[in-house]
Amino acid sequence: MIHDPGLVDRLSSFAPIAFEGEVFRATARSVDALTPSVSGGRWAPKDISILYTSLEREGALAELSFHWSLYDPFPSRPARLHRIEVTTRKSLRLLRADLISLGADWNLYGEINHAQTQQIGAAVAFLECDGLIAPSARWDCNNLMIFNDHHRIAENTLRVINSEEVDWISWAREHGLL
Secondary structure (H helix, E strand, O other), X not given: OOOOHHHHHHHXXXXXXXXXXXXXXXXXXXXXXXXXXXXXXXXXXXXXXXXXXXXXXXXXXXXHHHHHHOOOOOOOOOEEEEEEXXXXXEEEEOOHHXXXXXXXXXXXXXXXXXXHHHHHHHHHHHOOOOXXXXXXXXXXXXXXXXXXXXXXXXXXXXXXXXXXXXXXXXXXXXXXXX
C-alpha cells in the first residue's frame, strides 16, 4: 500500500506512548477473544491484522450492538464480553481534534465510511506502531486497536483475564441503542 507522505510525516510528529492496562472486547460466543480482524474496518484496510478493543466495557458492547443490529434479523444469541490485560510499547494516542486535523470528517465518524480512518490506521501500522488509541464512534470512551504484526508477545502482554456472557439485546435496549 502506498501511504500519503504528508499523513505519515504528520503522524510521525506524535510521540508514541506505552500502554498498560485492561481493555474489553465483545464477540460471538464461538470467537476467540484474541483473534484479530483481517477483513477491514474503521482503522485498517483488508489484510492488516488488527485487534479492536475498548478501554471501557460499555464501549465494547456498544460496538458489538451497533454491528449486530445491522443484521436482519439480528442475532438473538448472547455475546461474550472479554476483559483483556494488554501492554503496548509504541502506541499513538489521537484525540478528536487530531483526527479532524488528519482529515477525518467528524460528521461521518459514526458512519460506516472508513476511507480516511483506514488511511490513518494503515499509516500508523506503516510506522511500526503496535497500538492506536482513538475515540470510539459508538460510546464516549477511547478504543485501543492493536496492530498484531507489530505487537510482539515476547515484549508485550495480551492475555484474557475473564469472559462473561452478556445479553447484548437487553444491554442495547437499556442504553437506547436498539
